[in-house]
Structure formats: structure tokens, C-alpha cells
Amino acid sequence: MQDQSVLRSTPIPRGQKRRREIAAVAERMFFAQGFSDTTMQTIATEAGASKETLYRHFGSKEGLFSEIVESRANRFIEGLDENFRRPGTVGDILHNLGTRMLEKMMDRNALCLYRIVVAESPRNPDLGRIFFEQGPEQVKERLTQFLAIATRRGEISCAAPVVSAKIFLGAIITYYHMLGLVLPERPPATRVEIKAHVDEAVAMFLQRYKVEQT
Known part of the structure; x- marks a missing residue:
């Protein structure tokens, strides 16, 4: 079995590292200025690269x-898969999922990304499709699989x-996600x-889908 410390120390190829650096710069600029007002030239200048x-x-x-x-x-999906692999009851798994989703969806950068996608999708439908x-x-597909197995x-x-x-x-994210989108100062x-x-949403869900005793 290969030593894990060796795997962790494997260097990232230069081209891949540069690609990530540029993407990180672009992400900051998209969040600060929006998609339309950010140009490839301004990203290149900020990243110290050519267009x-x-x-x-x-x-x-x-x-x-x-x-x-x-x-x-x-x-996000990597963390989601880890959650579904953890031992625990259905309620435990759903509670962990709901908590993680709310925390991630209400993150300032996540909300900013969502606003950009919504604003740009009518002009660039591929952005909306890729995001969705x-x-x-x-998330829906993985949760569906989990519920089917359970x-x-x-x-x-x-x-x-x-x-x-x-x-x-929907029960988990709709209310607080909407607040974050339309009331950013809150x-x-x-x-x-x-x-x-999350406690209440999980309790309602488990009550609705409990196994009836015969």
C-alpha cells in the first residue's frame, strides 16, 4: 500500500497550479464585480497573466x-458523499445533511455565486445548466439514492x-436561502x-415516511 505521506507530498503540475491560481483570482473578481463587469483582460491583469x-x-x-x-x-459533493457513508440512523444522516446544506447555502460567497448565476442565465443558459x-x-440524486436504500x-x-x-x-433550504438572497444585510x-x-424538518420528514407497524 502506498504511503499516504508520499501521496500528500506529490507536487501539483505547474500548469495545473497556475490554472487554479487564475481561477481563484477570477472567482474573487466575479464575486466583487459581477460576471458582466469582469473581463478576461482585468482577470489576466490581476492574475499577472496574459489574456x-x-x-x-x-x-x-x-x-x-x-x-x-x-x-x-x-x-460540496465530496463532503455530501462522506456524510451518507457515515454510520448512524436515517435521522442522524438527514440532520447532518440539513445542517451542512444550510451552513453552505448561507455562506456569503455561495449566495453571491447564486445571484450571478440567476442574473446571467437568461443571457448564458449554459451557466445555469452547469450550476444546476x-x-x-x-444533491437531489444522492439523497434519492440514500432514501431508496433506507x-x-x-x-x-x-x-x-x-x-x-x-x-x-425544499423544507431545509427554502426559507433561509431566500432571506440570504433578498436581505443580504440581515x-x-x-x-x-x-x-x-433542521430538527423540525427532520422530525416532520421522519413522521411522514415512518414505517407503519403491522
Whole structure:
């Protein structure tokens, strides 16, 4: 078995490292200025690169933005998969998922990214498609799989897991996500508020989909 310390110390190829650096600069600029007001030239200048380098790496501004969306989504999904692999009851898993989702969705940068996607999707539909497929759709699919497995094990009773997944996700994020989007000056929800909200959503969900005793 290969030593893990060796794996961690493996250097990142120079081109890949530079690509990540440019993407990090672009992300900051998109969040600060919006998508439309940020140009490839200003990103190149801020990153200390040529515009040709940006186009060689990403193809277009949309390609660069799409990579940022995909990178953030992948990091979230990795944590999501870890959550579903943890031992625990269905309630434990759902509570961890709901808490993580609320915390991530109310993050200032996550809200900013969402606003940009909503604003730009009518002009650049691919941005909306990539965001949806890499983010919300992946979460829904993984939760659907989890609920289907839990149903087969007799832990809950979801006749239509995909519908149940949509209902749970909506109950968790809709209210606080909307607050964060339209009232950015409002202080974020506290841990106590998050816990109370998730506790109630999970309790309602488990009550609805409990296994009926015969």
C-alpha cells in the first residue's frame, strides 16, 4: 500500500497550479464585480497573466466561470458523499445533511455565486445548466439514492424517493436561502436557529415516511 505521506507530498503540475491560481483570482473578481463587469483582460491583469493564457486554459469567460462553479460543487459533493457513508440512523444522516446544506447555502460567497448565476442565465443558459447539474441536481440524486436504500432496509417508507428528496431539500433550504438572497444585510442564522430548523424538518420528514407497524 502506498504511503499516504508520499501521496500528500506529490507536487501539483505547474500548469495545473497556475490554472487554479487564475481561477481563484477570477472567482474573487466575479464575486466583487459581477460576471458582466469582469473581463478576461482585468482577470489576466490581476492574475499577472496574459489574456492569451486565460483563453488557452479556459476557452472563454463562460468556461472560466463554469470551472469555478464545478470546483465549488465538487467540494460540496465530496463532503455530501462522506456524510451518507457515515454510520448512524436515517435521522442522524438527514440532520447532518440539513445542517451542512444550510451552513453552505448561507455562506456569503455561495449566495453571491447564486445571484450571478440567476442574473446571467437568461443571457448564458449554459451557466445555469452547469450550476444546476453540478450542484442541486447532484444533491437531489444522492439523497434519492440514500432514501431508496433506507427504504429497502425497512428503516423508512418512501414510495417515491425522488419526490421525498425534493420535499426534504425544499423544507431545509427554502426559507433561509431566500432571506440570504433578498436581505443580504440581515445577520446569518445562528447555530441555534439552524439546529431548531433542521430538527423540525427532520422530525416532520421522519413522521411522514415512518414505517407503519403491522
